[in-house]
Amino acid sequence: MVDKAVELGIEVLAITDHNSVEGxxxxRAASxxxxxxxxxGFELSSSEGVHLLCxxxxxxxDDQLGRYLGEFGIRETSPSTELATKTFAEILGAVRSQGGIxxxxxxxxxxxxxxxxxxxxxxxxxxxxxxxxxQVPGLxxxxxxxxxxxxxxxxxxxxRVHPPENGLAIAVVNAKDIVNPGQLEVPSATCWIKMQEVTIDGLRQxxxxxxxxxRLNPKEGKYAPDEHMEIVTVGWKGGFLDGVTVHLNPNLNVLIGGRGAGKxxxxxxxxxxxxLDPIGDExxxxHDGxxxxxxxxxxxxxxxxxxQRPAVHEYRIERTxxxxxxxxxxxGEVLHRTPTDILPRVEVYxxxxISEVAKSSDKRTRLLDRFVARDESLIRRKASVRGGLAKNRRALCDARTEIESIQERLAALPGLEETLARFREVGLEERLREQSLLVREERLLASVPQRLAPFREALEILxxxxPIDLAFLSTRALEELPGRDILSQATRALTDLEAELDPIADSLEQALARADDGVHQVQTTWDVRRQQVQAEYERILRELQKSRVDGEEFIRLRRQIEELRPLQDRLAVLRRLETE
Known part of the structure; x- marks a missing residue:
């Protein structure tokens, strides 16, 4: 078994016979x-029957392993299926206290x-x-x-409370009960684990x-280390390192030398x-020095x-x-790209x-940025949020401008209402009641076209x-796209929409025309009433003039108040919008 492990390059084996440490x-001798x-170690079945590798x-x-096994109620030295006396949770805690995993x-x-x-x-x-x-049986x-x-x-x-930062809730490994050496070749029998040195603490880390x-083995082929970007060489012309070219290892590189050597x-x-800009003044x-x-x-x-992505490619980055x-x-062709486009997320310290960063909590926090999961939609969502904020800012400014204008107009309302109260005291409101109510009716009738305006705007948009512009789905626009047959089907969806919207637009136009006719009839009928009330109003005014009372001023006053009162409701709406 050990010979096969050496042949396959397997450097670590875990020996976990069920309820036994005999093997x-x-x-150890063979390795x-x-x-x-x-x-x-050994394999256990908890008191509930759950299997664990310890x-x-x-x-x-070996004697200490036997004592550890005995702590779980397993006294026999030969492999067995006997259940441990401890629960799954108790075994986890006990193995940890024993110094194991x-x-x-x-x-x-x-x-x-x-x-x-x-x-x-x-x-x-x-x-x-x-x-x-x-342990899982595959990927x-x-x-x-x-x-x-x-x-x-x-x-x-x-x-879980503290899941690792790899999209999984827990570490996942492949392992397998090996009966004969050939089974070590099965991909799911082994996995790759990086440890600074092979120890139980290294495994825990x-x-x-x-x-x-x-890393788990793939279903087919061999595991290949993660591909990564590389700085292959660094060269200088001029200055302290004139003519020097340093070839770097694709993995870890260490610069060793005395003070002033050029590290x-x-x-x-x-x-x-x-x-790249340094972090901190020092x-x-x-750097500048x-x-x-x-x-x-x-x-x-x-x-x-x-x-390495999307394909292996080499560039030269130069700075004079x-x-x-x-x-x-x-x-030698100069590209319209920056170094960070080629080597994104590269950091230099x-x-x-490093000393300066260690002393500043703000600078230490910046180091965490590279470990934060990248959301590819973040830029788009930020732009959307900024657009929404700009729209809200404009709406807020418009609202505040309108609030100031309304407040300025409403400032006259208390005085107008006081004057109106004096007219009421002399009984003028009762005598001019019909004309007073006519002012309100006139205001109400004038608001009808305002209610129709949004529907007119909708009709104009339609x-x-x-017809819908379909040029972007034309044969010429799609000819170079592999999915053109699928995308071209959107033409049918839009033409169907157009066919349905055309009669809707016609119906809306006809409905608005009927509404205009209805409003016109109402206006005509109301005009007759207005003329009748106006005639009576003029007769009353002539009588009031004999008493030296200005009835016309009263009507102007009522008209001003009726125009201002709706602004109070509008002001309340704007206040609410401003708060929200």
């Missing part, structure tokens, strides 16, 4: 002086967590803080839909940060070529960079101090900058937009 010693590490530090002795085994199969538990018992087990990882995407939602932390009932430390010059040169002074005094004016920095950086094809 650990043999595997001695071999590039294979052995995590000792792993312990590499140097845990417990993994929920084959959670979707017989005797797995999701098979044994249901309802609130399953929720409590899933949300247990001591459960750090689960996460192949899990049953209901379990997939739980594992992806999309089921609110199962949501990987489970806490699975997004960057755990900071390399870092600040890369920053300058990418057009870092900016240090290196650019001016070490590199000097007319010094040229050149970066050869390689990107103090000009802005340029992005070129390797042929100098020695002094007439203006019909």
């Amino acid at each position: 650990v010693a043999a595997f 001695r002086n071999r590039p294979v590490h052995i995590f000792p 792993l312990y530090p590499l140097d845990t002795g 417990a993994i929920a085994a084959h959670v979707t199969n017989d005797s797995g967590l999701f098979d044994i538990h249901s309802g609130q018992a399953r929720i409590r087990a899933w949300r247990d803080e001591n459960l750090l990882a689960i 996460v995407e192949d899990l049953p839909q209901d379990i997939l939602q739980i594992v992806k932390d999309q089921n609110i009932d199962y949501r 990987a489970f806490l940060d699975p997004g960057s430390r755990i 900071s010059t390399v870092v600040e040169s890369i920053r300058s070529a990418l057009g 870092a900016r002074k240090a 290196i650019v001016r005094q070490v590199l000097g004016s007319a010094a040229k920095i050149s970066l050869l960079v390689r990107v 101090i103090p000009n802005p950086p340029l992005v070129r094809e390797l042929s 100098g020695q002094h900058e 007439r203006r937009e019909l």
Whole structure:
């Protein structure tokens, strides 16, 4: 088994026989002086019947493993199916206190967590803080839909308190009960786990940060490390490093040298070529000092960079101090792109900058930006919000302008009402009641066309937009698009809409014409009444003139008040809009 592991490049094996630790010693002996590490442990069935894998530090002795196993009520030394005396939750806590890690085994199969538990018992087990990882038989995407939602932390009932930042609720690993060495070749029997060194603490850290430390094997082929952007070389012409070209490793690079060897010059040169600004005043002074005094004016920095998406491609980023950086094809063609278009989310921190950032809570917070999930629709939604805010701002300004105008007009209302009260005291309102009410009727009738105005505007919009412009769906407009046959079907939808809107527009136009006729008839009939009331009004005015009372002023007063009173309702509406 160990020979096969060495052949396949498997560096870690976990020995977890059911209720037994007898096989650990043999595997340790077989792996001695071999590039294979052995995590000792055992598999348990909780008192409810849920299977768990219990792993312990590499140097845990066989006798100590036996004592750990005994703490769960397992006394027999040979493999068995006997249930432990502790519950699933109790085993998780006990293994942690023993210095080990417990993994929920084959959670979707017989005797797995999701098979044994249901309802609130399953929720409590899933949300247990001591459960750090689960074993699944393949890829996460192949899990049953209901379990997939739980594992992806999309089921609110199962949501864990501190899920890792990788879109999953918990670390997920592949493992398999191996009966013969050939089974190690099955993709779901192994997975990739990054550890600084193979220890139980390294494994625990990987489970806490699975997004960057755990990868499952694909169904077919071999796992390939994540592709990433690279700075392949850095070169200088002029300045302290004139003629130097540094070739960088595609992974980690470490600059080692004494004071004045040029380490900071390399870092600040890369920053300058990418057009990135330092964080903090001290870092900016240090950067500007290196650019001016070490590199000097007319010094040229050149970066050869390689990107992987959408296809492998190399660019050259050049900057001649103090000009802005340029992005070129390797042929020399200058592109209309910036360095951050080619290498997005690249960050550069100098020695002094790290110290300055560490002292400022605001600057430390900025470091978290790269770990925040990117929402591709954010720019569009921000633009929409800004547009809405601008619209609200204009509406608010218009409302406040209108409020000021209404308040200015309403300022005269108290005085008008006081004058009206004096006219009432001499009994003028009763004598001119008909004319007074006529003023109100006139105001009401004048508002009818205002109620029809929105429908006239709707008709104008329909007439203006019909027929619908279909040029954007023409054969010529779609000829280069692979989905043109599908997109062209939108023409039918719009032509059907046009066919339905045409009679609606005609009906609306006819309805408005009938409404105009009706309003005209009302106006004509009312005009007759007005003339009758007006004749009586003029007779009363002549009588009032004999008494030296100005009845006409009273009517003007009523007309002014009737015009101002609707403004009070409008003011209340505007106040509400302003508050909202």
